[in-house]
Amino acid sequence: MADSTRPFELEVVFSDPYKRTALFIDNGRAFFGLWRPPQIALDGDEERIRIPLGMEGSLDIIAQITLGDRAFWRAIAQVNKIDYPLEEVKVGDEIIIPKLERVRAAYQQTGGRATS
Numbered sequence: 001m002a003d004s005t006r007p008f009e010l011e012v013v014f015s016d017p018y019k020r021t022a023l024f025i026d027n028g029r030a031f032f033g034l035w036r037p038p039q040i041a042l043d044g045d046e047e048r049i050r051i052p053l054g055m056e057g058s059l060d061i062i063a064q065i066t067l068g069d070r071a072f073w074r075a076i077a078q079v080n081k082i083d084y085p086l087e088e089v090k091v092g093d094e095i096i097i098p099k100l101e102r103v104r105a106a107y108q109q110t111g112g113r114a115t116s
Helices: 059-067 070-079 100-110
Strands: 008-011 020-026 029-032 047-050 094-097
Touching (some): 059 094
Antiparallel strands (some): 008 020, 047 094
C-alpha cells in the first residue's frame, strides 16, 4: 500500500508567489504545501450547542456568533469530525465549540489564519 502522505510536485500556474508546491494526500483529503489542519486541544469544558432551526449546515455563521470569525468554521468542523457541513449538520445536532484561545493557538502553529 502506498504512503498516503507522500508529497508530489504539482504545477500551479494561476498563483503568483507559488509556482510549484507539494500536494499531500491524507485519508482522502488533499493539502497543498506544508499546511495541515490545526490540532485543537480540547479540555472537556468547551461550550456545546444544539443546531437551531435555520442554521443547519451553517458552521460559518455559528463560528461568527460563537468565535467572532466566520473563518473558524473549519475549527468547529474539525473538532466535531464534520467533513461536509451542508450535509452533516442538522437541526438538533449537538456540536462542540472549541475555545477561541485554543483555536487561535492551533492556527498560529500551523500557519493558518488567526485573527486578533
